[in-house]
Amino acid sequence: MVMRPGVLRSVAVGFGLMLPLVGVPVAHGAMQAAAPAAAARQIGTVKAISGNSITLATDAGQQVAVSVVDGARILQLAPGSTDLKSAQTITLADIAVGDRVLVTGKAGDDAGSLTASRVILMKSSDIAQKNEAEKTDWQKRGSGGLVSAVDAGSGTVTISTGGKKIQVQTSGTTKFRRYAGDSVKFEDAKPGTLAQIQVGDQLRVRGAKSEDGTTIQAEEVVSGSFKNLAGTIATIDAAGGTLTLKDLATKKTMVAAVTANSDLRKLPPEMAARFAARAKGAGAGGPGGGAGGGGQAPAQGAGATGATGGMGGGRSAGGDLSQMLARLPAVTLADLKAGDAVMVVGSESEPGSSRVTVVTMLSGVEPILAATPGGSPTMTLSPWNVGGDAPEGGGGGR
Numbered sequence: 319m320v321m322r323p324g325v326l327r328s329v330a331v332g333f334g335l336m337l338p339l340v341g342v343p344v345a346h347g348a349m350q351a352a353a354p355a356a357a358a359r360q361i362g363t364v365k366a367i368s369g370n371s372i373t374l375a376t377d378a379g380q381q382v383a384v385s386v387v388d389g390a391r392i393l394q395l396a397p398g399s400t401d402l403k404s405a406q407t408i409t410l411a412d413i414a415v416g417d418r419v420l421v422t423g424k425a426g427d428d429a430g431s432l433t434a435s436r437v438i439l440m441k442s443s444d445i446a447q448k449n450e451a452e453k454t455d456w457q458k459r460g461s462g463g464l465v466s467a468v469d470a471g472s473g474t475v476t477i478s479t480g481g482k483k484i485q486v487q488t489s490g491t492t493k494f495r496r497y498a499g500d501s502v503k504f505e506d507a508k509p510g511t512l513a514q515i516q517v518g519d520q521l522r523v524r525g526a527k528s529e530d531g532t533t534i535q536a537e538e539v540v541s542g543s544f545k546n547l548a549g550t551i552a553t554i555d556a557a558g559g560t561l562t563l564k565d566l567a568t569k570k571t572m573v574a575a576v577t578a579n580s581d582l583r584k585l586p587p588e589m590a591a592r593f594a595a596r597a598k599g600a601g602a603g604g605p606g607g608g609a610g611g612g613g614q615a616p617a618q619g620a621g622a623t624g625a626t627g628g629m630g631g632g633r634s635a636g637g638d639l640s641q642m643l644a645r646l647p648a649v650t651l652a653d654l655k656a657g658d659a660v661m662v663v664g665s666e667s668e669p670g671s672s673r674v675t676v677v678t679m680l681s682g683v684e685p686i687l688a689a690t691p692g693g694s695p696t697m698t699l700s701p702w703n704v705g706g707d708a709p710e711g712g713g714g715g716r
Contacts, residue, residue: 358425358432360384364417370410372437374419383431384421386410391436397448408439416442455524461534462522465541468515475512475539477521485533486523488512497542497665507540515541516669545674547572547662548687556651563660566687573673574662576651580675583646584653585682594685649681659684 362376372384393405413419423434463479475486496510515521525537549563559576660681664674
């Protein structure tokens with residue numbers, strides 16, 4: 319969105335916070351100012367403030383000493399605002415540790431200093447309040463599933479969830495975001511386009527639903543390409559943070575990289591036995607069937623209660639596994655050994671790659687895989703249900 323000269327150009331990344339809610343991408347309150355070409359600009363979080371000096375931790379991980387000159391414009395902008403006309407003039411004393419600021423001015427003699435002629439503030443409390451409101455809206459008006467068709471001409475994306483088809487109708491005002499190749503964190507998602515969405519992708523959408531829930535007018539869409547793997551660990555490289563396994567569905571040997579953001583859990587034997595019985599019934603055409611072919615993650619979200627979707631009154635087997643994940647004991651790569659059966663949801667840096675970055679890994683699943691020896695297990699995990707303090711899942715993850 320292009321504004322008149324001297325005014326904000328766009329709502330962009332930088333000032334938003336991601337609440338660690340399972341499966342719910344929380345919309346940013348963000349801003350990015352248009353500064354003269356010769357001016358320096360920094361965006362980040364206030365770590366300390368003393369007199370006319372601000373210590374700023376930038377989003378790039380740098381620490382910058384900001385000196386605010388006398389007469390500098392100091393403005394407060396509400397999260398989500400798109401125009402400086404709505405900004406309020408404040409003083410330096412109104413800025414506190416934890417607030418988000420954008421400063422523009424003259425770069426210092428080194429990269430770690432800046433003399434600011436303008437400071438734009440977003441209060442951390444305002445950002446948290448907006449994020450909470452948007453989190454609630456995602457719970458109320460959000461849905462998700464596996465992309466089964468994309469009609470670029472009409473701007474319609476069809477998603478499948480629990481055997482139900484939902485038409486996601488996008489428009490010129492729909493905001494698209496795309497998950498990074500090695501992360502399912504919403505703050506790592508990049509601005510995207512409809513053209514990036516492919517059949518087999520996971521998609522979450524927020525917008526007005528039709529009465530029967532089969533159509534959604536999309537206000538915001540976040541998508542990504544994820545793979546579900548299931549098999550027995552062949553090798554483990556604890557030092558390198560990787561393991562290999564032969565995927566049951568594709569029969570391909572895959573390398574799974576475990577990072578600091580990966581969520582590793584273990585399914586207790588008695589719980590694994592219950593899920594195995596359900597998987598065996600689903601594989602025979604009973605409730606909970608239909609995991610999604612080709613090793614992809616199952617559809618999720620529509621018809622579910624709560625923020626993350628997939629619970630659906632216990633009808634979705636894959637959703638059940640994902641929803642209860644945060645309640646399970648956490649493990650590390652060192653706790654695993656060759657021969658252990660695991661289920662993995664991972665992100666691909668490139669489609670068709672033999673390497674994934676682990677988003678979630680569940681061990682202790684030998685009974686579930688044994689119940690579906692023919693290939694891909696009926697139950698799989700969803701990338702959306704990891705980490706954070708979900709109302710139904712508790713904390714733990716990422």
